Amino acid sequence: MKNSIIVGLFFLYLFCSSISFAEDKIFIGSEACKDCHEQEYSNYMKYSKKAQSFESIKKMEKKLTPQEYQSCFECHTTGYGKKGGFVSQKETPQLKDTGCEVCHGPGSLHAESEDPDLITRDVTMENCNTCHSKDRIEAFDFKPLLFGGAH
């Protein structure tokens, strides 16, 4: 009897901790990284076209149907279609560009705790493939491409 209560409590604990984990890890936008990562932030704002990626689609909005326009969000914003990701320019203005978190993953827990284990450091080519065509990536060396797109 006692054992089954302990086992039950253990699973309850696992259940609750996995829920709170999933709930808390959301996208917060590049601006939120600025104070602690000034160098990366200013390089990104200055040199990465990603920092203006919403402008690119905004310019074309009038020529597109609403559905076509929406299809651009997948690559030109941060976390569209994912939990805690971009919804619309009005509701989630902080996520409208392709920000830090498209490579480093949702940063809310890391930004609160400053724990490096709660953010992705090792970004791989697989990640780039979700938005960039393979051919295009292979046409560059990985390293320059990496820093060209980031900081």
Ligand code: HEC
């Ligand atoms: C309140 C301060 C703070 C905020 C906000 C913050 N970070 Fe950090 N970050 C840190 C600290 C501290 C470290 C650990 C630095 C070290 O170990 O040299 C770190 C480390 C990292 C690392 C390296 C992780 C590793 O394993 O080495 C990455 C990547 C990173 N942060 C990305 C981000 C991104 C993206 C954001 C915004 C979504 C962000 N950080 C917001 C404080 C912060």
Ligand code: HEC
């Ligand atoms: C969520 C989608 C997304 C992911 C993931 C992504 N990119 Fe991009 N990237 C874009 C978009 C969108 C642009 C174009 C922005 C514009 O011009 O409007 C871009 C632009 C670039 C550019 C053009 C040069 C510049 O100054 O920005 C490079 C280089 C680049 N990305 C490299 C990378 C690399 C390397 C990775 C993987 C580590 C990566 N990107 C991951 C969406 C993405």
Ligand code: HEC
């Ligand atoms: C599958 C991901 C993806 C989707 C969906 C997407 N884009 Fe892009 N877009 C990119 C990437 C990646 C780049 C950067 C290309 C590069 O420099 O290699 C880019 C670049 C651009 C540029 C800048 C071109 C330049 O030369 O600076 C414009 C404008 C643009 N996209 C508009 C749109 C519009 C409008 C839509 C929706 C109809 C859209 N994109 C949908 C990934 C995407």
Ligand code: HEC
């Ligand atoms: C296109 C993908 C991409 C984007 C966007 C991006 N990063 Fe990174 N970031 C990387 C990669 C890849 C590394 C690992 C570099 C290495 O291994 O030396 C990295 C490393 C880091 C580190 C670890 C310390 C360092 O410089 O090596 C921090 C902190 C960091 N990024 C913060 C940010 C912040 C803040 C932003 C947004 C302002 C951002 N990154 C945007 C790909 C990206």
